[in-house]
Amino acid sequence: MHSFSSLPIFVSVVECGSFSAAAKQLKITKSAVSKRINQLEDELGTRLINRTTRTLSLTEAGKRYFDYACQAVHLAQQGIDSVTELQGSPQGLLRITAPMSFGVAYVAPLISEFIEHHPNVEVELVLEDKVVDLVQDGYDLAIRIGELESSNLIAKRLSPCKSVVCASPDYLATHGEPQKPSDLVNHNCLRYTYFRGGQEWRFFEGNQQVRVVPKGNFSVNNSEAIRRALLDGLGIAQMPTFIVARDIASGRLKPLLPLYSLPLHAIYAVFPERKHMPLKVRSFIDFIEHKLGSETPSWDRLYQ
Numbered sequence: 001m002h003s004f005s006s007l008p009i010f011v012s013v014v015e016c017g018s019f020s021a022a023a024k025q026l027k028i029t030k031s032a033v034s035k036r037i038n039q040l041e042d043e044l045g046t047r048l049i050n051r052t053t054r055t056l057s058l059t060e061a062g063k064r065y066f067d068y069a070c071q072a073v074h075l076a077q078q079g080i081d082s083v084t085e086l087q088g089s090p091q092g093l094l095r096i097t098a099p100m101s102f103g104v105a106y107v108a109p110l111i112s113e114f115i116e117h118h119p120n121v122e123v124e125l126v127l128e129d130k131v132v133d134l135v136q137d138g139y140d141l142a143i144r145i146g147e148l149e150s151s152n153l154i155a156k157r158l159s160p161c162k163s164v165v166c167a168s169p170d171y172l173a174t175h176g177e178p179q180k181p182s183d184l185v186n187h188n189c190l191r192y193t194y195f196r197g198g199q200e201w202r203f204f205e206g207n208q209q210v211r212v213v214p215k216g217n218f219s220v221n222n223s224e225a226i227r228r229a230l231l232d233g234l235g236i237a238q239m240p241t242f243i244v245a246r247d248i249a250s251g252r253l254k255p256l257l258p259l260y261s262l263p264l265h266a267i268y269a270v271f272p273e274r275k276h277m278p279l280k281v282r283s284f285i286d287f288i289e290h291k292l293g294s295e296t297p298s299w300d301r302l303y304q
Contacts, residue, residue, distance in 0.1 A: 006040040007069045009033055013049065014066050015138070018056060074138060090280040091120035097134075098143035101223040101243055102267070103127040106292060107143055114287050121280050129194050129221055135272050140281050142270045143288075145240065156269040156285055159297040162241045163262045164255045165201070166248065170233040178236070178256055181210045188235030189214030193221045201238055203260040210260070214238075238262065242299040249303040267292070 012022040013033060023030040041048050048062035058066060098107045104127065111123050126132075126139075134142055134153060145161050165184075167177075178184055181203045189201075191214055203210045216235050220226060226237050227244060231252055247253040269285050271277075 006036045008073050009036045010040060010048065011066070011069050011073050013037060013056070014058065014062075070136065070138070074135065089120060090118045090278075090283040092278070092280055093122045093124060094141070094280045094284060095124045095126070095139045096141045096143070096284070097126045097128055097132055097137075097139050099145055099223075100127045100129050101227075102143065102145060102240075104224075106242065107288070110288065110291055114284060117287070118280070118283060121283075129223075131194075134270070140271060140278065141284060144268050144270050146265045148268060148270070152273055153270050154273050156271075156289065158267045158269055158289055158293045160295060161265040161267050162300060163238055163265070164241055164244065164248070165236060165238050165257055165262070166230065166244055166253045166255050167236040168230055168233045168253055169251070171230075171235065172254065174233070177254075181212045181257060181260060184212050184214060184236065187216075188218075189216040190226050190229050190235045190237040191216060191219040192223055192226060192237075193219050195238075202263055203257065204262070205260050242297070245299040245302040267297075 009022065009026065012025055013019060016022040016025055019033045019037075020030050023033045026033065037049065044061075044065070046061045047059050048065055050057045050059055096107070103125065108125060108127075111125060115121060115123060131144070131149075132139065132142070134140075143158075144155075148155055175187060178187060181201070184201070199213055200211045201214055203212070218226075218229055218234060220229075223239065223243050226239065227247070229235065230237055230239070230244070231247065236256065241248075244253050248255060269288060271281055271285070
């Protein structure tokens with residue numbers, strides 16, 4: 001039967017969104033991909049994918065079949081990984097997802113060194129601020145920051161992630177400097193839309209917790225965009241120090257509310273629980289822990 005051997009092709013078509021993109025990923029021709037999907041549908045006796053000149057969409061049967069096909073492909077890959085591990089060297093495709101700003105600044109610069117040490121590993125790094133499903137989307141590893149949701153994933157803590165409330169000197173010269181959290185209601189607060197702490201900003205003064213709901217005229221789903229707005233003097237924002245440490249050290253941004261502390265989060269390497277962890281995953285976790293793992297990460301040492 002062609003159905004089993006066609007599973008990776010079917011999954012690739014759905015994930016890539018087109019026959020041509022799947023063919024490129026699989027390194028085969030578009031006609032070969034189309035032929036295998038047609039054979040699969042013939043064997044199952046039902047259409048799985050609706051084709052138009054511009055888009056593909058799954059039928060109801062296709063949606064059901066895709067869930068099982070994904071699981072089968074991922075289990076097969078785990079089997080390959082467990083056997084590969086016996087060969088003593090990491091190899092194969094390593095799919096990693098990381099937040100955009102942190103990934104660009106601290107993960108991407110390490111990839112060439114990792115590949116130099118492990119030339120048989122192919123790395124696919126996807127930078128995305130939105131949290132993805134590692135198992136469903138076929139990722140081996142994620143770098144995640146902040147509060148982790150309860151799940152079956154395994155989390156390896158790499159370093160603390162401190163945050164500061166800050167603004168540019170130009171903004172403060174025009175609008176004044178807040179002395180306590182409640183003063184923020186009179187300021188333009190810039191907000192990160194994927195912030196997992198909810199709508200409130202939380203501050204601590206000793207054992208007392210103060211909550212403020214920030215208001216402002218700019219919200220965005222990317223931290224680097226907020227940094228740019230801060231430097232332009234648009235307002236005040238709560239930012240991870242790994243993004244603004246250099247700006248604080250140079251005086252382009254000023255930390256505010258020094259008598260109050262913010263919730264302390266952490267940076268994690270997160271991966272699916274597996275009976276046999278692939279050597280490529282274990283090697284990358286060890287590598288990135290060596291590079292980034294510290295209670296005083298390199299970015300915080302810039303201004304201390």
